[in-house]
Amino acid sequence: MFEIFEYEFMQRAFIVGISLSILTAVLGSFIVLKRYAMLPDALSHIALLGVGIGLVTHTSPIYIPIIVAAIAGVAIEYLRYKKQLYSDAILSIFLSGALALAIILINLSDGFNASLFAYLFGSITAVSNEEMIITVGFTIFGLLLLLGSYRKLLFVTLDEETAKASGIEVFGLNLMLVVLSAITVALAMRIVGILLIGALMVLPISTALLYKENFLKSLAMATLFSLVSVIMGLLISFYLGLSSGAAIVLVALLFFIVSLFLNW
Amino acid sequence: MPVISVQDLNYQVGEQKILSDISFDIAQGEYVALVGPNGGGKTTLVKVLLGLITPNSGKIKILGSLKKRFKKCYKVGYVPQNVSLFDSNFPLSVYETVALGLAGKKPWFSFLSSEDKEMIEMALQKASITHLKDKNLSQLSGGQRQRVMIARALVSSPEILILDEPSTGVDIVSQQKFYQFLKSLNIDHKLTIIFITHDLGVIADDVTYVLSINQKLVFSGTAQEMLNCESASELYGIKSHVVGHHCSSHAC
Numbered sequence: 001m002f003e004i005f006e007y008e009f010m011q012r013a014f015i016v017g018i019s020l021s022i023l024t025a026v027l028g029s030f031i032v033l034k035r036y037a038m039l040p041d042a043l044s045h046i047a048l049l050g051v052g053i054g055l056v057t058h059t060s061p062i063y064i065p066i067i068v069a070a071i072a073g074v075a076i077e078y079l080r081y082k083k084q085l086y087s088d089a090i091l092s093i094f095l096s097g098a099l100a101l102a103i104i105l106i107n108l109s110d111g112f113n114a115s116l117f118a119y120l121f122g123s124i125t126a127v128s129n130e131e132m133i134i135t136v137g138f139t140i141f142g143l144l145l146l147l148g149s150y151r152k153l154l155f156v157t158l159d160e161e162t163a164k165a166s167g168i169e170v171f172g173l174n175l176m177l178v179v180l181s182a183i184t185v186a187l188a189m190r191i192v193g194i195l196l197i198g199a200l201m202v203l204p205i206s207t208a209l210l211y212k213e214n215f216l217k218s219l220a221m222a223t224l225f226s227l228v229s230v231i232m233g234l235l236i237s238f239y240l241g242l243s244s245g246a247a248i249v250l251v252a253l254l255f256f257i258v259s260l261f262l263n264w
Numbered sequence: 265m266p267v268i269s270v271q272d273l274n275y276q277v278g279e280q281k282i283l284s285d286i287s288f289d290i291a292q293g294e295y296v297a298l299v300g301p302n303g304g305g306k307t308t309l310v311k312v313l314l315g316l317i318t319p320n321s322g323k324i325k326i327l328g329s330l331k332k333r334f335k336k337c338y339k340v341g342y343v344p345q346n347v348s349l350f351d352s353n354f355p356l357s358v359y360e361t362v363a364l365g366l367a368g369k370k371p372w373f374s375f376l377s378s379e380d381k382e383m384i385e386m387a388l389q390k391a392s393i394t395h396l397k398d399k400n401l402s403q404l405s406g407g408q409r410q411r412v413m414i415a416r417a418l419v420s421s422p423e424i425l426i427l428d429e430p431s432t433g434v435d436i437v438s439q440q441k442f443y444q445f446l447k448s449l450n451i452d453h454k455l456t457i458i459f460i461t462h463d464l465g466v467i468a469d470d471v472t473y474v475l476s477i478n479q480k481l482v483f484s485g486t487a488q489e490m491l492n493c494e495s496a497s498e499l500y501g502i503k504s505h506v507v508g509h510h511c512s513s514h515a516c
Contacts, residue, residue: 033354148373155364158354162344165314166368166420167337214357214400 004238012132013124013191013244017230019139020188021200025226026146027181028201029208029219033157035087039076039178041198042091043185046072046098048194050186051119052105061115062131065186072098073182077175122193122245124237135187142180149173154215193245200226203252210256210263225255265328267292267424267456268313273322275305275312282308283319286481292423295450295470296458297487300477306460307345309477310428313458314342327423338369341417343410345428345460352402358412359397362387365419383419390449391415407438411445418449425449427459439463443470 004010031039050065057064076094080087106116118126127135146153155163156173164170181201188197208221233248240247266289273286283305290296300306311317313324315331324331327339362384363376370380388394391411401409410430417425430446431439447470450457474490476483483490 033351151364151367151370152372154356154360155367158351158356158361158364159344161316162342163367165316165337165340165342166365167335168368209353209355212400212402213355215355215360218355 009125012127016127016135019136021226021230023139024201025204025223029205032205037202038091040201042095043182044194044197045095047186049098049102052102055109056105069182069186073178077178121243122191124244126190196245196249199249207256207259210259269325271323275319284480288484293454294473296473297471298460298475304478338420339423341422341425343413343427362415365416369420387415387419424456429460
């Protein structure tokens with residue numbers, strides 16, 4: 001049974017998957033409660049633009065998507081908070097604009113190839129040592145920031161206006177949340193895939209919310225659902241030769257459906 | 265020294281004046297009703313006092329400090345409008361919600377100390393909701409949620425409490441109980457309370473000071489002076505007559 005861990009690529013996939021499952025669950029919890037569930041989808045398509053730039057310019061497939069997604073995250077939050085534009089409209093504009101640009105850039109490069117397929121749907125063999133180190137380091141950094149600002153961020157998530165009135169730096173915290181999400185999405189696209197990362201951020205907390213517990217319990221449940229989904233998804237992917245992103249998301253979806261019936 | 269001092273306050277959006285040349289002082293321990301017609305600028309004035317809106321001109325002092333330099337925001341508690349309309353699916357217990365009131369005061373990477381937990385228990389007690397502390401917000405009535413939001417505002421030991429139409433969506437019996445509770449906070453804890461209301465009947469008996477806003481400051485003074493028909497007529501732009509009796513008054 002443990003022969004799976006004899007493969008280095010599986011060790012890397014598990015380390016990255018477990019790191020990201022915790023970070024996406026925590027970030028996803030705040031994002032869903034802010035009614036911002038479209039954000040990961042928009043950011044993942046923006047990360048695809050980064051992949052397109054990387055393919056055309058033959059530059060780093062790791063760093064360019066991270067940089068592009070983070071810059072777009074800042075722009076999205078600026079337009080939403082400072083310019084008071086509707087968040088769903090901004091996300092839709094960024095999503096379609098980034099996708100259109102990405103398609104053109106991919107056309108300009110070698111076109112649709114196997115490596116792009118791995119970016120879209122995730123692949124357990126795709127994670128390099130460098131990506132693993134960056135992902136684990138960033139997960140620790142992200143979780144520390146979220147832990148340090150937990151109560152302030154929760155207040156902002158519940159009620160931005162009252163949070164601001166009590167002296168909390170609302171824009172800064174929102175910006176932190178969006179940029180952390182952008183970088184997480186860019187890192188997770190290798191293993192979960194651009195088209196499926198949004199589901200991994202939204203499904204665990206949506207499942208946890210069905211149990212109507214308080215915030216801390218909901219957060220713990222979301223993290224557990226996410227962790228188990230990723231581990232089971234990776235095992236399924238390895239043994240059945242399926243796309244890792246699809247397997248992970250289907251397990252998370254299964255948890256949601258079962259919980260829905262349990263709490264009907 | 266007044267706890268709030270406003271001088272020559274002006275705020276406009278484009279060409280439209282929202283607040284014009286407003287000046288007033290509020291002393292410590294006052295129980296103040298902010299009244300006026302819809303669109304008269306009451307909520308805008310509250311948002312300016314809270315620092316949520318920057319005025320075009322004017323000087324505001326909170327607890328002796330200029331608003332621009334006022335850093336102890338937790339000294340001013342705020343309960344927003346339409347508390348009962350908060351997302352009922354938001355997974356927060358009463359205890360967690362009240363603890364949020366300390367978030368503005370606490371630095372990053374700090375957890376609840378035993379002193380903080382005591383303050384939360386005291387705020388729950390003041391709002392008479394200790395028995396609800398483990399319930400989720402979704403399990404509470406509109407009136408109970410209102411008290412939770414007040415407890416959240418009280419937990420940081422504010423000197424001023426500002427409430428925006430606190431009785432919206434609450435039935436008449438609960439309204440009376442709610443205002444009695446608010447008055448007891450004012451008397452027992454010497455808390456300066458400012459609340460927006462449309463209900464002139466509510467303000468008559470208990471409030472110590474009334475501010476009437478209709479873009480300009482139409483009236484400031486005691487409730488009894490407010491019961492003068494001319495003030496009410498000027499405020500609402502219609503002929504009105506205020507009837508006062510032992511437990512309430514109303515404009516007609």
